[in-house]
Amino acid sequence: MKEYIEMAPVASMIFIITLVTSLYAFSNETVYRKFTLHPYSVSRGRELYTLITSGLIHKDWGHLFFNMLSFFFFAFTLEATVGHWQFGLIYLVSLVLSDLPTVAKHRHNQWYYSLGASGAISAVVFSFILFYPKAGMYLMMIPISIPAYIFGILYLVYCTYSSRYAQDGINHDAHFYGALSGILLTIMVYPQVIKLFLAAFGISV
8 A cells, every 4th residue: 555655645545535435425415415416506606516526425335346446447557657746637627527518418407416436537547548558458348458549439439329328327428528538638737648649559740
């Protein structure tokens, strides 16, 4: 654990805070309800803080486990690569940006709620892909790795399709816009990543 804290203190802090807050919210209905994003309220200037706090809690154990596992695999390496404040900026700003389209889409729906760190974690994954486009990644239920850039393409296609047609209660819009936010913010804070990405394919600029 000491190694991770020294290598990626910001990711370590986010990881611990998200775990603790999520576990606490599981047994505290007041915190769970207060931290959850309610687009209807946010669009009317109320509970704006939930754009952040909704990323600190999760629906259930499975939701928490999958998100934290994804965070663990990518966030620590990314922070060591891009820098500490840069990682923090990418994560926190993406957390907000990934939810803004959801607020706009559901601003008239009083019964819609959203929670989880998926948008920010999608940003982390796609920032990682920019740096390591040919790294091996796995799709669920498929026991062979595929290049990260192909994973990214398939992921965006899946999110687009699921946002339109899926009825699974998952906020696929947050996943999609989180991924796009991660790409844009990474380029903003680390412009050299474009050259690194192209160089991975033998393209020099």
